[in-house]
Amino acid sequence: xxxxxxxxxxxxxxxxxxxxxxxxxxxxxxxxxxxxxxxxxxxxxxxxxxxxxxxxxxxxxxxxxxxxxxxxxxxxxxxxxxxxxxxxxxxxxxxxxxxxxxxxxxxxxxxxxxxxxxxxxxxxxxxxxxxxxxxxxxx
Ligand SMILES: [Zn+2]
Numbered sequence: 001x002x003x004x005x006x007x008x009x010x011x012x013x014x015x016x017x018x019x020x021x022x023x024x025x026x027x028x029x030x031x032x033x034x035x036x037x038x039x040x041x042x043x044x045x046x047x048x049x050x051x052x053x054x055x056x057x058x059x060x061x062x063x064x065x066x067x068x069x070x071x072x073x074x075x076x077x078x079x080x081x082x083x084x085x086x087x088x089x090x091x092x093x094x095x096x097x098x099x100x101x102x103x104x105x106x107x108x109x110x111x112x113x114x115x116x117x118x119x120x121x122x123x124x125x126x127x128x129x130x131x132x133x134x135x136x137x138x139x
Contacts, residue, residue, distance in 0.1 A: 001004075005124060007132040011039050012062070014118055024133060026117045028095060036060070036094040063138060064091040064115030066108050067125040071102065087135055089114055105136035113138040 006012070015025040028038035031045035032054045044051040068088040075082045085101035087108065101108060102119055115138040118131040 002133050003128055004118075004120075005126075005128040006118070007121065007130050011057075012116075012118075012133050015059070024062040026062055026091070026097075026116070026133075028058055028060040028093065029055050030058045031055050035061070038091070038095040038097055060091055060093040060095065062133070062135075063112060064089040064097075066110055066112045066114050067096065068110055068122050087114065089135060100132075100134055102134035102136040105134075108137060116128055116139075 006014070010027065012024050012026050015023045026038055027040050028036060030036050031048060031050055033045060033048040033050065035045050035047040037046065038060060040055075040057045042052055042055050045055060066087055067090050069085055070084050071085045073083045075084075079087070084103070085108075086098060087088040087101045088096060088098050090096050099116070102117070109112065114135045116133050116135045119134040120129050121132045122130050124130050
C-alpha cells in the first residue's frame, strides 16, 4: 500500500488513530493574552496586537458546532468539480473556520455538532493517496 500524503501539512496533522480513523489536530496558535486563533501565524494577535514571540503554536481539536453551510453548484474554476459544500464551524477551542463538508456526509444544519477527519481526495503523481481535512456530523 502506498503511503498517504497530507494536502496541507502546515494546517493540520494526523495525531493518532481510533476506530473511526485518523484523529486530526489543527495547527493553531495562542497569544499570551489568551486569544486562540487558526492557522498559526506570528504577524499579530487580533485581540491585543501582540506579535512575534507572544504568539505560540498550539494544537486545536477538530470538533465544533456548525454555524452555517452553503453548497456551491457552479464554480468559476473548471478544475474544481461542483457541487461541494462549504461549512462555517465554531471550533470548541474558539476560532471560527470555513472549511469543506465531507462528500459522504449527511446534510447538516446550523447548531449541529461536527468534527473533522482526514479524507482521501485523490492520488498524486507518486501514487500516494492525498488526504485533506473534511468535516461531517460528529458521531
Ligand atoms: Zn493577544
